[in-house]
Amino acid sequence: GLKDTEADRDFLRGWLIALVQSDGKGGLNPEDEKRLERAITRQMNMPEELRSLAGLREFLGHADPMGLGPRLEKWCRGNALGWAFDGERDEVRLDGAITGVDMSQLLEHEEVCAPAGAYLLYQVTQILDGRRVVLSIDEFRFYLKNPRFAAVVDNLLLTVRKSNGAVFLALQMPEHILESPLGPSIVAQCQTKIMFPSPTADRAVYIDGLKCTEGEYRAVREEMAVGKRRFLLKREQASVICEFDLGQMRDYVAILSGRANTVRFAEKLRRELGDEPDKWLPKFLRSYHDAKD
CATH class of the missing domain: 3.40.50.300 (P-loop containing nucleotide triphosphate hydrolases)
Incomplete structure (x- = not known):
């Protein structure tokens, strides 16, 4: 979770304001901003396990239906979007060598x-x-x-x-x-852009927006046939068409690029055999071809 540091409090303040203003009902008045500052200070002084949006909301007033408190309420536990950011604990962990969300x-x-x-x-x-x-x-x-x-x-x-x-x-x-x-x-x-074939590529988007040359735009739209496993690698001063054919690595592609059916199959094996790859991966490689959509 967030720490009681100046940087984290600044982020939390801006994040909460954006969260409230996402309802399209305008900005906050000066009094609401002061209340929010006090509420953040009180929440961040609490132990992490006691912090919550619902707890913060209690310091934000109730009288004005267009005030900060009522506008934040839908994001609080027990309300429509409370499931998103007001759970029992923060489950985000980024301490592993590889983390996927x-x-x-x-x-x-x-x-x-x-x-x-x-x-x-x-x-x-x-x-x-x-x-x-x-x-x-x-x-x-x-x-x-x-x-x-x-x-x-x-x-x-x-x-x-x-x-x-x-x-x-x-x-x-x-x-x-x-x-x-x-x-x-x-x-x-x-500075580096990777572009795949697109027969419907829009000229203005690629030339004006992505700063492609005429040759680069032509390569994306016409010269790199779809299905040939080619892409354009573009840097500011140069570009090159590359070929990356993984046709001989189908088993590995099935692991690296999951589809709905293979993901479900892998999850089933992990439930049955455990999360260690040595336990479920051999069976996955033998049988993933039979996984149904």
């Missing part, structure tokens, strides 16, 4: 996805200490839905680059990132 279910909840992503990414910035780190974010467009939370992503890119790290941002269509107010900043910070 499956956001699939949260992607279905647009209101929840952006603040959840912002919180996770902020936690990542807190463990950066100069050691090499690689961060991969799939379905990146979902993190840009709310400009206030998207600002955390923009800051993350700069922070990771300064801390001996690399960030991979993956999305289906570049239009999704360019539609964000922070799109130009994020594109500029991503």
